[in-house]
Amino acid sequence: MSVRSIVMNEFDQVATRQNMHLAPLTDDLALLDSGLDSLCIAVVVSRLEDELGVDPFSANVEGAQFPVTVGDFIHLYEGAVSPKV
Amino acid sequence: MQATEQISMWNTIHSTGNFSERFLCGAEAVIKFSDLIRSSSLRGRHEELRGRSVIIRTGDQLASALAMIELDGIVRRMVLCPPDIRDQDLQFVAESTEADAIVSDFSESSRVPSVGLVIPCGTELTPADYDPKAVYATEWILLTSGTTGAPKMVVHSLRTLGGTIESDVSLARRPVWCTFYDMRRYGGLSIFLRAMLGGDSMVLSSTGESTASFLERAGANGVTHMSGTPSHWRRAIMSPAARKVAPPYIRMSGEIADQSTLDRVRAFYGANIAHAFASTEAGVGFVVNDGLAGFPAAWVGRKHIEVDLRVEDGSLRLRSRRNAARYIGKSDGIRDADGFVDTGDMVELRGDRYYFVGRRDGTINVGGFKVHPEEVEEVIQQHPQVRMALVRAKKSAITGALVSAEVVLATEPGSCDDQSAIQQDILQLCRNVLPPHKVPVSINIVSELPVAETGKIARCCA
Numbered sequence: 001m002s003v004r005s006i007v008m009n010e011f012d013q014v015a016t017r018q019n020m021h022l023a024p025l026t027d028d029l030a031l032l033d034s035g036l037d038s039l040c041i042a043v044v045v046s047r048l049e050d051e052l053g054v055d056p057f058s059a060n061v062e063g064a065q066f067p068v069t070v071g072d073f074i075h076l077y078e079g080a081v082s083p084k085v
Numbered sequence: 086m087q088a089t090e091q092i093s094m095w096n097t098i099h100s101t102g103n104f105s106e107r108f109l110c111g112a113e114a115v116i117k118f119s120d121l122i123r124s125s126s127l128r129g130r131h132e133e134l135r136g137r138s139v140i141i142r143t144g145d146q147l148a149s150a151l152a153m154i155e156l157d158g159i160v161r162r163m164v165l166c167p168p169d170i171r172d173q174d175l176q177f178v179a180e181s182t183e184a185d186a187i188v189s190d191f192s193e194s195s196r197v198p199s200v201g202l203v204i205p206c207g208t209e210l211t212p213a214d215y216d217p218k219a220v221y222a223t224e225w226i227l228l229t230s231g232t233t234g235a236p237k238m239v240v241h242s243l244r245t246l247g248g249t250i251e252s253d254v255s256l257a258r259r260p261v262w263c264t265f266y267d268m269r270r271y272g273g274l275s276i277f278l279r280a281m282l283g284g285d286s287m288v289l290s291s292t293g294e295s296t297a298s299f300l301e302r303a304g305a306n307g308v309t310h311m312s313g314t315p316s317h318w319r320r321a322i323m324s325p326a327a328r329k330v331a332p333p334y335i336r337m338s339g340e341i342a343d344q345s346t347l348d349r350v351r352a353f354y355g356a357n358i359a360h361a362f363a364s365t366e367a368g369v370g371f372v373v374n375d376g377l378a379g380f381p382a383a384w385v386g387r388k389h390i391e392v393d394l395r396v397e398d399g400s401l402r403l404r405s406r407r408n409a410a411r412y413i414g415k416s417d418g419i420r421d422a423d424g425f426v427d428t429g430d431m432v433e434l435r436g437d438r439y440y441f442v443g444r445r446d447g448t449i450n451v452g453g454f455k456v457h458p459e460e461v462e463e464v465i466q467q468h469p470q471v472r473m474a475l476v477r478a479k480k481s482a483i484t485g486a487l488v489s490a491e492v493v494l495a496t497e498p499g500s501c502d503d504q505s506a507i508q509q510d511i512l513q514l515c516r517n518v519l520p521p522h523k524v525p526v527s528i529n530i531v532s533e534l535p536v537a538e539t540g541k542i543a544r545c546c547a
Contacts, residue, residue: 017512018521030325032296038320039452039522042483046526057482066323066349 003078006051010044011036011070018043027071034070048077056080093158093219094243094281101284106259109281110306111147112291114208125213126151127188127206131159134204136221137186138162140179142170144192146268146289147208150277152188157243158219164226164238165269168193168292169520174228174236181238181414182226226413227271229365230455238413239365247278248368248391248407263288263303263332265313265321271365272339272453276312297326304329312361314339315346316452316484322353332356336372338363339453340485341441344378351376366419367426368407370394379432379440393425400445401428447477451522452484461488461525464518468511470494475534479526490525493534504530 001009008025015022015036022035031041049055056076057066067073098118107118125131126148139160143149149165156163164182166175172194178184179197186202189195195203225246228236262280266273268289280287288303300321303311311332313321318337321327335356337347342360351358362370362380370392373380385394392405402425409419409426420426429446432439449456458476465474472495479489492511498504508528515524 017516030297032320032324038316038323038483041323042452042481042487043526045483046479046481046487050527055482058480065353066319068323068325068327 003052003081004074007044007048007074007077010047010051014040014044014047025070027069027074029070030068031070031073052077052081054080089220091158091219091222092243093217093223094154094278095157095217096219097243097247097282098154101282103259103284107284107286108306109147109150109286110288110302111145111150111208112289112294112302113145114147115306116147116151116208116210120210121151121154123212123214124210125155126208126210127155127204128211129213130204131155131213133202134160134186134188136161137202138164138182138184140164140166140175140182140184140187140195140197140200141206141269142166142175142187142193142195143190143206144168144292145190145208146273146291148190148206149269150289151208151210152206154281155217156188157223157225158217158221160223161221162224162226165228165274166193167228167267167269170228170236172196177235178228178238224410225274227269227274227365227409229271230457234460237415239419240410240413241368242410243278245368245407245409246275247282248405258309259285260310260334261286261288261306261308263290263306263308263311263330265290265299265311265317266339266453267292271363271368272312272314275363275369296320296324297329300324300326300329304331308332310334310336312336312338314453314485315342316340318350319346319483322350327353335359336361340450341443342378345482347376347378362401362428362430364426364428364430366409367403367428368405368409370401370403370405370407370428377438379435379438382434382437382439385439395425396432396434396439397427399431399433401430401432401439401441402426403428443478449476449478449486449488451481451486451488454522456488456523458488461490461515461519461523464515465490465492465511465525465528468507468514470496470507471511473534476525484522487526488523489527489529491529491531491534493531498530 020035067076104118109116137160141149141152176197179200184200187195187200188204188206190207225241227239231237262276264273264276268274268277288306315337335358338361358376359372359374361372385396395402404425429444431442431445433442447458461476462474472493475491478486481487511528
Protein backbone atom coordinates (compact mmCIF):
# COMPACT_ATOMS: atom_id res chain seq x y z
CA MET A 1 0.00 0.00 0.00
CA SER A 2 1.33 3.48 -0.81
CA VAL A 3 2.01 6.05 1.90
CA ARG A 4 -0.81 8.12 0.42
CA SER A 5 -3.39 5.37 0.78
CA ILE A 6 -2.20 4.47 4.28
CA VAL A 7 -2.64 8.11 5.34
CA MET A 8 -6.05 8.38 3.65
CA ASN A 9 -7.15 5.16 5.31
CA GLU A 10 -6.24 6.52 8.76
CA PHE A 11 -8.24 9.69 8.10
CA ASP A 12 -11.24 7.51 7.29
CA GLN A 13 -10.86 5.27 10.30
CA VAL A 14 -10.36 8.06 12.83
CA ALA A 15 -13.32 10.01 11.41
CA THR A 16 -15.56 6.94 11.62
CA ARG A 17 -14.48 6.21 15.21
CA GLN A 18 -15.13 9.78 16.35
CA ASN A 19 -18.42 9.93 14.43
CA MET A 20 -17.12 12.83 12.42
CA HIS A 21 -18.14 13.59 8.89
CA LEU A 22 -15.10 13.58 6.64
CA ALA A 23 -15.12 15.94 3.68
CA PRO A 24 -14.03 14.47 0.30
CA LEU A 25 -10.24 14.54 0.65
CA THR A 26 -8.36 16.45 -2.02
CA ASP A 27 -4.78 17.72 -1.91
CA ASP A 28 -5.94 21.35 -1.78
CA LEU A 29 -8.34 20.87 1.11
CA ALA A 30 -7.21 22.57 4.36
CA LEU A 31 -6.56 19.94 7.01
CA LEU A 32 -8.71 21.75 9.55
CA ASP A 33 -11.58 21.85 7.00
CA SER A 34 -11.42 18.08 6.52
CA GLY A 35 -13.92 17.51 9.31
CA LEU A 36 -11.22 16.37 11.73
CA ASP A 37 -10.31 18.61 14.66
CA SER A 38 -6.76 18.91 16.00
CA LEU A 39 -7.32 16.10 18.50
CA CYS A 40 -8.30 13.79 15.62
CA ILE A 41 -5.25 14.88 13.63
CA ALA A 42 -3.08 14.13 16.68
CA VAL A 43 -4.65 10.66 16.82
CA VAL A 44 -4.00 10.14 13.09
CA VAL A 45 -0.34 11.16 13.60
CA SER A 46 0.02 8.78 16.54
CA ARG A 47 -1.50 5.86 14.60
CA LEU A 48 0.68 6.59 11.59
CA GLU A 49 3.70 6.51 13.86
CA ASP A 50 2.73 2.98 14.92
CA GLU A 51 2.11 1.98 11.33
CA LEU A 52 4.94 3.71 9.47
CA GLY A 53 7.46 4.10 12.28
CA VAL A 54 7.86 7.86 11.71
CA ASP A 55 6.49 11.02 13.24
CA PRO A 56 7.53 13.83 10.88
CA PHE A 57 5.95 16.39 13.24
CA SER A 58 8.25 15.71 16.14
CA ALA A 59 11.37 15.71 13.99
CA ASN A 60 12.92 19.05 14.81
CA VAL A 61 13.89 19.99 11.30
CA GLU A 62 15.24 23.49 10.80
CA GLY A 63 12.64 25.62 9.06
CA ALA A 64 10.09 22.78 8.95
CA GLN A 65 6.57 24.08 8.46
CA PHE A 66 3.39 22.58 9.79
CA PRO A 67 1.17 21.28 6.99
CA VAL A 68 -1.86 23.36 6.06
CA THR A 69 -3.51 21.18 3.41
CA VAL A 70 -4.19 17.46 3.10
CA GLY A 71 -1.62 17.41 0.27
CA ASP A 72 1.05 18.99 2.54
CA PHE A 73 0.28 16.40 5.18
CA ILE A 74 0.68 13.46 2.77
CA HIS A 75 3.89 14.88 1.26
CA LEU A 76 5.32 15.25 4.75
CA TYR A 77 4.88 11.51 5.29
CA GLU A 78 6.06 10.59 1.80
CA GLY A 79 9.21 12.61 2.46
CA ALA A 80 9.76 11.04 5.86
CA VAL A 81 9.17 7.44 4.78
CA SER A 82 10.62 7.09 1.28
CA PRO A 83 14.35 7.61 2.01
CA LYS A 84 14.29 4.56 4.27
CA VAL A 85 12.43 2.24 1.86
CA MET B 86 -24.95 50.98 58.43
CA GLN B 87 -23.08 52.35 55.46
CA ALA B 88 -20.65 49.80 54.07
CA THR B 89 -17.32 51.01 52.73
CA GLU B 90 -17.00 51.29 48.98
CA GLN B 91 -14.73 48.61 47.50
CA ILE B 92 -12.53 48.61 44.44
CA SER B 93 -14.57 46.85 41.76
CA MET B 94 -14.16 45.90 38.17
CA TRP B 95 -16.54 48.58 36.95
CA ASN B 96 -15.05 51.46 38.91
CA THR B 97 -11.54 50.42 37.84
CA ILE B 98 -12.60 50.24 34.19
CA HIS B 99 -14.31 53.58 34.59
CA SER B 100 -11.19 55.21 36.01
CA THR B 101 -9.01 53.97 33.12
CA GLY B 102 -11.20 55.92 30.71
CA ASN B 103 -10.52 56.08 26.98
CA PHE B 104 -14.03 54.72 26.41
CA SER B 105 -14.43 55.96 22.88
CA GLU B 106 -11.71 53.68 21.48
CA ARG B 107 -12.17 50.59 23.61
CA PHE B 108 -14.25 47.52 22.78
CA LEU B 109 -15.01 43.97 23.77
CA CYS B 110 -15.59 41.66 20.83
CA GLY B 111 -17.53 38.40 21.06
CA ALA B 112 -18.53 35.98 18.30
CA GLU B 113 -21.99 37.50 17.95
CA ALA B 114 -21.54 41.11 19.00
CA VAL B 115 -19.07 43.91 19.60
CA ILE B 116 -19.62 46.07 22.66
CA LYS B 117 -18.16 49.56 22.77
CA PHE B 118 -17.17 50.67 26.26
CA SER B 119 -19.17 53.86 25.87
CA ASP B 120 -22.27 51.64 25.51
CA LEU B 121 -21.66 50.22 28.99
CA ILE B 122 -22.39 53.48 30.77
CA ARG B 123 -25.84 53.47 32.40
CA SER B 124 -26.81 50.22 30.78
CA SER B 125 -27.25 46.62 31.86
CA SER B 126 -26.77 43.17 30.33
CA LEU B 127 -29.04 41.80 33.07
CA ARG B 128 -32.09 43.78 31.98
CA GLY B 129 -31.51 46.11 34.90
CA ARG B 130 -32.07 43.39 37.50
CA HIS B 131 -28.60 43.53 39.16
CA GLU B 132 -30.08 44.92 42.41
CA GLU B 133 -31.91 41.63 42.92
CA LEU B 134 -28.49 39.97 43.06
CA ARG B 135 -26.88 42.33 45.59
CA GLY B 136 -25.11 40.34 48.32
CA ARG B 137 -25.92 36.95 46.80
CA SER B 138 -23.78 33.99 45.75
CA VAL B 139 -24.34 33.89 41.99
CA ILE B 140 -23.55 31.29 39.35
CA ILE B 141 -22.79 32.71 35.90
CA ARG B 142 -23.77 30.11 33.34
CA THR B 143 -23.77 31.16 29.70
CA GLY B 144 -22.96 29.69 26.32
CA ASP B 145 -21.60 32.95 25.01
CA GLN B 146 -18.37 34.26 26.56
CA LEU B 147 -19.30 37.88 25.95
CA ALA B 148 -22.48 37.41 27.99
CA SER B 149 -20.39 36.05 30.89
CA ALA B 150 -17.90 38.90 30.53
CA LEU B 151 -20.61 41.58 30.68
CA ALA B 152 -22.21 39.94 33.72
CA MET B 153 -18.83 39.86 35.52
CA ILE B 154 -18.26 43.56 34.84
CA GLU B 155 -21.72 44.41 36.13
CA LEU B 156 -21.73 42.16 39.20
CA ASP B 157 -18.24 42.48 40.69
CA GLY B 158 -18.56 44.41 43.94
CA ILE B 159 -22.35 43.95 43.91
CA VAL B 160 -22.56 40.23 44.65
CA ARG B 161 -20.88 38.41 47.50
CA ARG B 162 -19.66 35.57 45.33
CA MET B 163 -19.45 34.91 41.58
CA VAL B 164 -19.08 31.34 40.30
CA LEU B 165 -17.74 31.12 36.74
CA CYS B 166 -18.89 28.04 34.83
CA PRO B 167 -16.70 26.71 32.03
CA PRO B 168 -18.74 25.66 28.98
CA ASP B 169 -18.36 21.91 29.46
CA ILE B 170 -19.55 21.63 33.05
CA ARG B 171 -21.78 18.57 33.59
CA ASP B 172 -25.28 18.91 35.06
CA GLN B 173 -24.43 16.84 38.14
CA ASP B 174 -21.33 18.97 38.75
CA LEU B 175 -23.38 22.15 38.43
CA GLN B 176 -25.65 20.88 41.20
CA PHE B 177 -22.63 20.01 43.38
CA VAL B 178 -21.03 23.41 42.75
CA ALA B 179 -24.28 25.24 43.52
CA GLU B 180 -24.58 23.48 46.87
CA SER B 181 -20.92 23.91 47.81
CA THR B 182 -20.88 27.62 46.98
CA GLU B 183 -24.27 28.22 48.66
CA ALA B 184 -25.48 29.70 45.41
CA ASP B 185 -28.84 31.42 45.65
CA ALA B 186 -29.08 32.78 42.11
CA ILE B 187 -28.11 31.90 38.54
CA VAL B 188 -27.39 34.33 35.76
CA SER B 189 -28.09 32.59 32.47
CA ASP B 190 -28.41 33.24 28.75
CA PHE B 191 -30.37 29.98 28.50
CA SER B 192 -28.20 28.59 25.74
CA GLU B 193 -26.98 25.94 28.19
CA SER B 194 -28.87 23.85 30.66
CA SER B 195 -29.02 25.82 33.91
CA ARG B 196 -31.56 23.81 35.86
CA VAL B 197 -30.42 23.57 39.44
CA PRO B 198 -33.28 22.56 41.75
CA SER B 199 -31.73 24.17 44.84
CA VAL B 200 -31.45 27.61 43.23
CA GLY B 201 -34.71 29.53 42.92
CA LEU B 202 -33.71 32.82 41.34
CA VAL B 203 -32.74 32.82 37.67
CA ILE B 204 -31.84 36.17 36.10
CA PRO B 205 -31.57 36.38 32.31
CA CYS B 206 -28.47 37.89 30.78
CA GLY B 207 -27.12 38.39 27.28
CA THR B 208 -25.11 40.58 24.98
CA GLU B 209 -27.95 43.00 24.39
CA LEU B 210 -27.67 46.05 26.64
CA THR B 211 -30.73 47.77 28.01
CA PRO B 212 -30.76 51.27 29.53
CA ALA B 213 -30.68 50.97 33.29
CA ASP B 214 -30.42 53.26 36.24
CA TYR B 215 -27.34 51.43 37.35
CA ASP B 216 -25.98 52.21 40.80
CA PRO B 217 -22.65 50.47 40.70
CA LYS B 218 -22.00 50.95 44.40
CA ALA B 219 -19.50 48.25 45.20
CA VAL B 220 -19.74 47.20 48.81
CA TYR B 221 -18.50 43.61 48.51
CA ALA B 222 -14.97 42.36 47.89
CA THR B 223 -16.57 39.77 45.64
CA GLU B 224 -15.18 36.24 45.76
CA TRP B 225 -14.47 34.91 42.27
CA ILE B 226 -14.84 31.12 42.17
CA LEU B 227 -13.00 29.29 39.40
CA LEU B 228 -13.56 25.64 38.67
CA THR B 229 -10.72 23.31 37.85
CA SER B 230 -10.79 19.59 37.31
CA GLY B 231 -10.19 17.33 40.30
CA THR B 232 -8.83 13.79 40.45
CA THR B 233 -12.22 12.34 41.40
CA GLY B 234 -14.04 13.98 38.49
CA ALA B 235 -15.84 16.55 40.67
CA PRO B 236 -14.52 20.06 40.04
CA LYS B 237 -12.34 21.84 42.60
CA MET B 238 -13.57 25.31 43.50
CA VAL B 239 -10.77 27.85 43.81
CA VAL B 240 -11.41 31.18 45.54
CA HIS B 241 -9.86 34.27 44.00
CA SER B 242 -10.60 37.98 44.22
CA LEU B 243 -10.22 40.89 41.85
CA ARG B 244 -6.99 41.66 43.71
CA THR B 245 -5.42 38.21 43.17
CA LEU B 246 -6.70 37.88 39.59
CA GLY B 247 -5.82 41.39 38.57
CA GLY B 248 -2.21 41.35 39.74
CA THR B 249 -0.53 41.56 36.37
CA ILE B 250 2.87 41.18 34.85
CA GLU B 251 4.09 43.77 32.39
CA SER B 252 4.85 42.62 28.89
CA ASP B 253 8.08 43.91 27.44
CA VAL B 254 6.55 45.21 24.27
CA SER B 255 5.96 48.91 23.95
CA LEU B 256 3.46 49.92 21.31
CA ALA B 257 2.46 53.11 19.61
CA ARG B 258 -1.19 52.42 20.41
CA ARG B 259 -3.08 50.62 23.16
CA PRO B 260 -3.00 46.82 22.98
CA VAL B 261 -5.88 44.72 21.70
CA TRP B 262 -5.72 41.44 23.62
CA CYS B 263 -6.97 38.14 22.39
CA THR B 264 -6.85 34.60 23.68
CA PHE B 265 -7.76 31.19 22.38
CA TYR B 266 -8.72 30.26 25.95
CA ASP B 267 -12.22 30.33 27.30
CA MET B 268 -12.42 33.36 29.60
CA ARG B 269 -14.25 31.33 32.26
CA ARG B 270 -10.99 29.47 32.93
CA TYR B 271 -7.91 30.95 34.61
CA GLY B 272 -5.84 31.29 31.42
CA GLY B 273 -8.52 33.30 29.65
CA LEU B 274 -9.77 35.18 32.69
CA SER B 275 -6.35 36.57 33.56
CA ILE B 276 -6.01 38.01 30.03
CA PHE B 277 -9.55 39.38 30.14
CA LEU B 278 -8.91 41.18 33.43
CA ARG B 279 -5.55 42.34 32.21
CA ALA B 280 -7.23 44.02 29.23
CA MET B 281 -10.20 45.40 31.17
CA LEU B 282 -8.27 46.78 34.15
CA GLY B 283 -5.32 47.95 32.07
CA GLY B 284 -7.32 50.23 29.81
CA ASP B 285 -7.23 47.99 26.72
CA SER B 286 -9.62 46.19 24.33
CA MET B 287 -10.13 42.49 23.83
CA VAL B 288 -11.38 39.88 21.37
CA LEU B 289 -12.98 36.89 23.13
CA SER B 290 -12.98 33.37 21.69
CA SER B 291 -16.17 31.38 21.33
CA THR B 292 -16.96 27.75 22.06
CA GLY B 293 -17.46 25.85 18.83
CA GLU B 294 -16.09 28.60 16.59
CA SER B 295 -13.63 27.31 13.97
CA THR B 296 -9.99 28.31 14.23
CA ALA B 297 -10.22 30.04 10.85
CA SER B 298 -13.22 32.17 11.74
CA PHE B 299 -11.71 33.09 15.12
CA LEU B 300 -8.43 34.14 13.49
CA GLU B 301 -10.32 36.20 10.93
CA ARG B 302 -12.33 37.96 13.63
CA ALA B 303 -9.19 38.59 15.71
CA GLY B 304 -7.34 39.95 12.68
CA ALA B 305 -10.23 42.19 11.64
CA ASN B 306 -10.19 43.71 15.14
CA GLY B 307 -6.47 44.40 14.99
CA VAL B 308 -5.18 42.15 17.81
CA THR B 309 -1.70 43.00 19.05
CA HIS B 310 -1.30 40.65 22.06
CA MET B 311 -2.42 37.08 21.62
CA SER B 312 -2.23 34.14 24.01
CA GLY B 313 -2.95 30.44 23.94
CA THR B 314 -1.48 27.04 24.68
CA PRO B 315 1.34 25.67 22.49
CA SER B 316 -1.37 23.38 21.04
CA HIS B 317 -3.56 26.37 20.16
CA TRP B 318 -0.59 27.90 18.37
CA ARG B 319 0.33 24.73 16.49
CA ARG B 320 -3.28 24.56 15.34
CA ALA B 321 -3.20 28.24 14.34
CA ILE B 322 -0.19 27.86 12.05
CA MET B 323 -1.83 24.84 10.42
CA SER B 324 -4.85 26.96 9.53
CA PRO B 325 -5.24 28.55 6.09
CA ALA B 326 -6.33 31.66 8.05
CA ALA B 327 -3.05 31.78 10.00
CA ARG B 328 -1.98 34.99 8.25
CA LYS B 329 -5.20 36.80 9.12
CA VAL B 330 -3.53 37.84 12.37
CA ALA B 331 -0.16 39.50 12.77
CA PRO B 332 0.29 40.01 16.50
CA PRO B 333 3.56 41.68 17.53
CA TYR B 334 3.34 39.86 20.88
CA ILE B 335 2.55 36.16 21.36
CA ARG B 336 2.30 34.40 24.68
CA MET B 337 2.08 30.66 25.35
CA SER B 338 0.91 29.12 28.61
CA GLY B 339 -1.12 26.23 29.99
CA GLU B 340 1.18 23.52 28.66
CA ILE B 341 4.92 23.00 28.55
CA ALA B 342 6.28 25.28 25.82
CA ASP B 343 8.91 23.23 24.01
CA GLN B 344 11.72 24.83 22.05
CA SER B 345 10.56 23.61 18.64
CA THR B 346 7.07 25.09 19.06
CA LEU B 347 8.52 28.38 20.35
CA ASP B 348 10.88 28.51 17.35
CA ARG B 349 8.23 27.54 14.81
CA VAL B 350 5.68 30.08 15.96
CA ARG B 351 8.26 32.86 16.26
CA ALA B 352 9.56 32.12 12.75
CA PHE B 353 6.02 32.04 11.37
CA TYR B 354 4.83 35.34 12.85
CA GLY B 355 8.13 37.15 13.42
CA ALA B 356 6.66 38.16 16.78
CA ASN B 357 8.07 38.68 20.23
CA ILE B 358 7.33 35.37 21.87
CA ALA B 359 6.98 34.70 25.56
CA HIS B 360 5.81 31.78 27.60
CA ALA B 361 4.17 32.12 30.97
CA PHE B 362 3.72 29.82 33.89
CA ALA B 363 0.35 30.01 35.61
CA SER B 364 -2.11 27.75 37.38
CA THR B 365 -5.60 28.30 38.74
CA GLU B 366 -4.32 27.93 42.31
CA ALA B 367 -0.97 29.75 42.04
CA GLY B 368 -2.09 32.44 39.59
CA VAL B 369 0.36 33.85 37.07
CA GLY B 370 3.84 32.93 38.25
CA PHE B 371 6.21 34.41 35.74
CA VAL B 372 6.72 35.20 32.09
CA VAL B 373 9.81 34.06 30.19
CA ASN B 374 10.70 36.57 27.48
CA ASP B 375 14.02 35.28 26.10
CA GLY B 376 12.36 32.88 23.66
CA LEU B 377 13.93 29.83 25.28
CA ALA B 378 12.12 26.86 26.84
CA GLY B 379 12.29 26.53 30.64
CA PHE B 380 13.32 29.41 32.91
CA PRO B 381 16.59 30.72 34.39
CA ALA B 382 17.71 28.82 37.49
CA ALA B 383 18.78 32.15 38.98
CA TRP B 384 15.10 33.01 39.54
CA VAL B 385 14.74 30.24 42.11
CA GLY B 386 15.37 31.04 45.74
CA ARG B 387 14.82 34.77 45.49
CA LYS B 388 12.13 37.21 44.62
CA HIS B 389 11.72 37.55 40.88
CA ILE B 390 9.29 40.30 39.80
CA GLU B 391 6.91 40.00 42.75
CA VAL B 392 6.97 36.23 43.04
CA ASP B 393 9.05 33.90 45.20
CA LEU B 394 10.10 30.69 43.48
CA ARG B 395 11.16 27.55 45.25
CA VAL B 396 11.93 24.02 44.05
CA GLU B 397 11.31 21.33 46.64
CA ASP B 398 11.17 17.57 46.04
CA GLY B 399 11.46 18.36 42.36
CA SER B 400 8.31 20.45 42.09
CA LEU B 401 7.94 24.18 41.52
CA ARG B 402 6.41 26.25 44.31
CA LEU B 403 5.27 29.85 44.06
CA ARG B 404 4.38 32.56 46.54
CA SER B 405 2.86 35.82 45.35
CA ARG B 406 -0.10 38.13 45.80
CA ARG B 407 -1.62 36.37 42.79
CA ASN B 408 -2.03 33.08 44.72
CA ALA B 409 -5.65 32.00 45.24
CA ALA B 410 -7.00 32.30 48.79
CA ARG B 411 -8.40 28.81 49.37
CA TYR B 412 -10.59 25.99 48.10
CA ILE B 413 -14.27 25.71 48.87
CA GLY B 414 -15.31 22.40 50.40
CA LYS B 415 -11.83 20.96 50.80
CA SER B 416 -10.00 20.63 54.07
CA ASP B 417 -6.52 20.99 52.63
CA GLY B 418 -5.27 24.50 52.04
CA ILE B 419 -3.81 25.92 48.86
CA ARG B 420 -0.62 27.24 50.52
CA ASP B 421 1.95 25.52 52.74
CA ALA B 422 3.17 26.82 56.10
CA ASP B 423 5.54 29.26 54.38
CA GLY B 424 2.78 30.57 52.12
CA PHE B 425 3.93 28.75 48.96
CA VAL B 426 1.61 27.02 46.50
CA ASP B 427 2.96 23.64 45.38
CA THR B 428 2.14 23.63 41.67
CA GLY B 429 2.70 19.87 41.27
CA ASP B 430 4.72 20.68 38.15
CA MET B 431 8.03 18.82 38.15
CA VAL B 432 11.15 20.66 37.00
CA GLU B 433 14.63 19.48 36.19
CA LEU B 434 17.83 21.54 36.34
CA ARG B 435 19.92 21.34 33.15
CA GLY B 436 22.81 23.79 32.96
CA ASP B 437 21.62 27.18 34.12
CA ARG B 438 17.93 26.61 33.43
CA TYR B 439 15.04 24.68 34.89
CA TYR B 440 12.85 22.73 32.45
CA PHE B 441 9.34 21.43 33.03
CA VAL B 442 9.16 17.65 32.79
CA GLY B 443 5.52 16.83 33.63
CA ARG B 444 3.12 16.55 36.54
CA ARG B 445 3.91 14.77 39.80
CA ASP B 446 0.50 13.12 39.87
CA GLY B 447 0.82 11.96 36.26
CA THR B 448 -1.88 14.36 35.05
CA ILE B 449 -1.84 14.39 31.27
CA ASN B 450 -2.27 17.67 29.43
CA VAL B 451 -4.04 17.09 26.11
CA GLY B 452 -3.98 20.38 24.25
CA GLY B 453 -4.54 22.35 27.46
CA PHE B 454 -7.17 20.00 28.91
CA LYS B 455 -6.23 18.05 32.03
CA VAL B 456 -6.74 14.29 32.11
CA HIS B 457 -6.27 12.46 35.39
CA PRO B 458 -5.01 8.94 34.60
CA GLU B 459 -7.09 7.49 37.45
CA GLU B 460 -10.41 8.45 35.86
CA VAL B 461 -9.50 6.70 32.60
CA GLU B 462 -8.10 3.66 34.44
CA GLU B 463 -11.33 3.39 36.39
CA VAL B 464 -13.33 3.18 33.15
CA ILE B 465 -11.00 0.61 31.59
CA GLN B 466 -11.09 -1.50 34.74
CA GLN B 467 -14.86 -1.81 34.42
CA HIS B 468 -14.23 -4.15 31.49
CA PRO B 469 -14.76 -7.72 32.74
CA GLN B 470 -11.59 -9.00 31.11
CA VAL B 471 -9.28 -6.34 32.54
CA ARG B 472 -7.30 -7.03 35.70
CA MET B 473 -5.45 -3.75 35.88
CA ALA B 474 -4.70 -0.71 33.77
CA LEU B 475 -2.08 2.00 33.69
CA VAL B 476 -2.75 5.19 31.80
CA ARG B 477 0.06 7.50 30.79
CA ALA B 478 0.93 10.29 28.42
CA LYS B 479 2.08 9.70 24.90
CA LYS B 480 3.90 12.63 23.35
CA SER B 481 2.17 14.41 20.50
CA ALA B 482 3.57 17.19 18.37
CA ILE B 483 0.01 18.41 17.74
CA THR B 484 -1.68 18.38 21.16
CA GLY B 485 1.41 18.08 23.37
CA ALA B 486 0.23 14.74 24.69
CA LEU B 487 -2.34 12.03 24.12
CA VAL B 488 -3.66 9.38 26.47
CA SER B 489 -2.37 5.82 26.10
CA ALA B 490 -3.14 2.75 28.19
CA GLU B 491 -1.42 -0.47 29.18
CA VAL B 492 -3.67 -3.25 30.27
CA VAL B 493 -3.16 -6.58 32.04
CA LEU B 494 -5.92 -9.04 31.20
CA ALA B 495 -7.54 -11.44 33.67
CA THR B 496 -6.88 -14.36 31.35
CA GLU B 497 -4.41 -14.74 28.48
CA PRO B 498 -6.13 -13.95 25.19
CA GLY B 499 -6.54 -17.05 23.02
CA SER B 500 -5.35 -15.54 19.76
CA CYS B 501 -4.33 -12.30 18.11
CA ASP B 502 -7.91 -11.87 16.92
CA ASP B 503 -9.21 -12.24 20.48
CA GLN B 504 -6.69 -9.68 21.64
CA SER B 505 -7.69 -7.22 18.98
CA ALA B 506 -11.38 -7.72 19.77
CA ILE B 507 -10.75 -6.98 23.46
CA GLN B 508 -8.78 -3.85 22.56
CA GLN B 509 -11.65 -2.62 20.40
CA ASP B 510 -14.11 -3.47 23.13
CA ILE B 511 -12.18 -1.47 25.75
CA LEU B 512 -11.89 1.48 23.38
CA GLN B 513 -15.61 1.40 22.73
CA LEU B 514 -16.26 1.38 26.48
CA CYS B 515 -14.04 4.46 26.85
CA ARG B 516 -15.73 6.25 23.94
CA ASN B 517 -19.12 5.62 25.48
CA VAL B 518 -18.36 7.36 28.75
CA LEU B 519 -15.38 9.67 28.28
CA PRO B 520 -15.02 12.90 26.29
CA PRO B 521 -12.83 12.44 23.16
CA HIS B 522 -9.61 13.90 24.64
CA LYS B 523 -9.69 11.32 27.48
CA VAL B 524 -10.08 8.29 25.20
CA PRO B 525 -6.77 6.40 24.86
CA VAL B 526 -5.17 6.52 21.45
CA SER B 527 -3.90 3.00 22.02
CA ILE B 528 -4.58 0.06 24.33
CA ASN B 529 -1.47 -2.07 24.76
CA ILE B 530 -1.95 -5.48 26.29
CA VAL B 531 0.97 -6.35 28.57
CA SER B 532 1.68 -9.30 30.87
CA GLU B 533 2.44 -7.23 33.95
CA LEU B 534 2.62 -3.67 35.26
CA PRO B 535 5.20 -2.21 37.64
CA VAL B 536 3.90 -2.02 41.22
CA ALA B 537 5.58 0.32 43.69
CA GLU B 538 6.40 -0.52 47.31
CA THR B 539 3.20 1.19 48.41
CA GLY B 540 1.27 -1.45 46.48
CA LYS B 541 0.11 1.13 43.98
CA ILE B 542 0.88 0.99 40.31
CA ALA B 543 4.18 2.78 39.79
CA ARG B 544 3.49 6.07 38.09
CA CYS B 545 6.34 8.16 36.92
CA CYS B 546 5.93 11.53 35.36
CA ALA B 547 6.44 11.65 31.62
